[in-house]
Amino acid sequence: MVSQTLKYAYFPGCVAQGACRELHQSTQALSQALGIELIELKKAACCGSGTFKEDSQLLEDTVNARNIALAESLNLPLLTHCSTCQGVIGHVNERLKECQNSNPTYIDQVNGLLKKENCSPYQGSTEVQHLLYALVKDYGLAEITRRVTRKLTNLKCAAFYGCYLLRGQKTMLLDDPFQPEAMENVFRAVDATPIYYRGRTQCCGWPLASYATTESFKMAGMHIQEALANGADCLVTPCPLCHLNLDSRQPEVEKVIGQKLGLPVLHLPQLIALALGISPQELGLDRHIISTKPVLEKLGI
Known part of the structure; x- marks a missing residue:
């Protein structure tokens, strides 16, 4: 059995709140049934689905650093049910964590842009996790069964x-x-x-x-x-x-x-x-x- 309530900063993404509203609906129903607490990041922005970097890597990194920082402010992992959001935000998180050691000036640049918008800085203190792997790793298949x-x-x-x-x-x-x-x-x-x-x-x-x-x-x-x-x-x-x-x-x-x-x-x-x-x-x-x-x-x- 799960020993404690699992809690995540929930990033629903754009599509699940628009063309696929049933995904948002079913994720909420499933989490409630399993006793998983989702705190929705209502101020989060679209991850860009990989298109932001076609114009600017800095744009993709800054937008998603902000999304990650919203989860960090709650001291929770960011949870998404979208493969695309996982790939984009997860990769930004990987890249920025690497930059903290290899290119701290770039992190300062990203956080400088966030500061201009009165946003919390990116700290690299949390993880980005897809619902699938949260269920497999954190919740456990035996408990689902x-x-x-x-x-x-x-x-x-x-x-x-x-x-x-x-x-x-x-x-x-x-x-x-x-x-x-x-x-x-x-x-x-x-x-x-x-x-x-x-x-x-x-x-x-x-x-x-x-x-x-x-x-x-x-x-x-x-x-x-x-x-x-x-x-x-x-x-x-x-x-x-x-x-x-x-x-x-x-x-x-x-x-x-x-x-x-x-x-x-x-x-x-x-x-x-x-x-x-x-x-x-x-x-x-x-x-x-x-x-x-x-x-x-x-x-x-």
């Missing part, structure tokens, strides 16, 4: 990690960036069946969508086709941007590849929360573009 009231028996789940979560940072202590198992171990913890396929660790195509839409949709279509070919009942992703390309745009993907797909795509906290007995309505499963009814029917919900 203990709390399961609705086993997801016979549900075949194909993970889609998102490239930022796996390879956005220099170091990844809890998983192999090319052969990860964290998601599949979560599936086993709730009695679901992991489905392995080539695309589970690759890019969903979202970064290409604004300037190479056809290629983006072909990438997404290829991954969905492979998951279906391997028997998946659903994709499960820890990244809302991946969710947008794989779920929200799946009808457009179907037109590009000339094939009907119809594969439901769940957010990671939705899947776990279902196993804890939380209702589909509380998890926003009716908000998806591709209907999640086949998943619920297979589970007898």
Whole structure:
């Protein structure tokens, strides 16, 4: 059992408060069910999803130093449920911690800009953690299994990690960036069946969508086709941007590849929360573009 209440500075990110509000909703429902306390960083800014550095590395570092400093002011680790936010903010945190020893002048520059906006300085005193790894490392899969009231028996789940979560940072202590198992171990913890396929660790195509839409949709279509070919009942992703390309745009993907797909795509906290007995309505499963009814029917919900 978890010996004490886990507490995090919660960075929901932009997409979970906009196009994927069901992710924010299900994360809150799951954390409440598990007894995890989330203190939302309401003053946090968009991480930039990797685009700020195209104009200025200093811009990306300063914006996200501010986000990290908000968590530091609470003396808590920063928790996100977005692979992209994890990759961007986590990498900024890595780089700035290195600069504290190798280039302290740069840290002074970043903190000087923060001071002009009356923001707390970056100290390098906390960590950036994705919900997936907080559940695996801090909470524990055995404890999740203990709390399961609705086993997801016979549900075949194909993970889609998102490239930022796996390879956005220099170091990844809890998983192999090319052969990860964290998601599949979560599936086993709730009695679901992991489905392995080539695309589970690759890019969903979202970064290409604004300037190479056809290629983006072909990438997404290829991954969905492979998951279906391997028997998946659903994709499960820890990244809302991946969710947008794989779920929200799946009808457009179907037109590009000339094939009907119809594969439901769940957010990671939705899947776990279902196993804890939380209702589909509380998890926003009716908000998806591709209907999640086949998943619920297979589970007898």
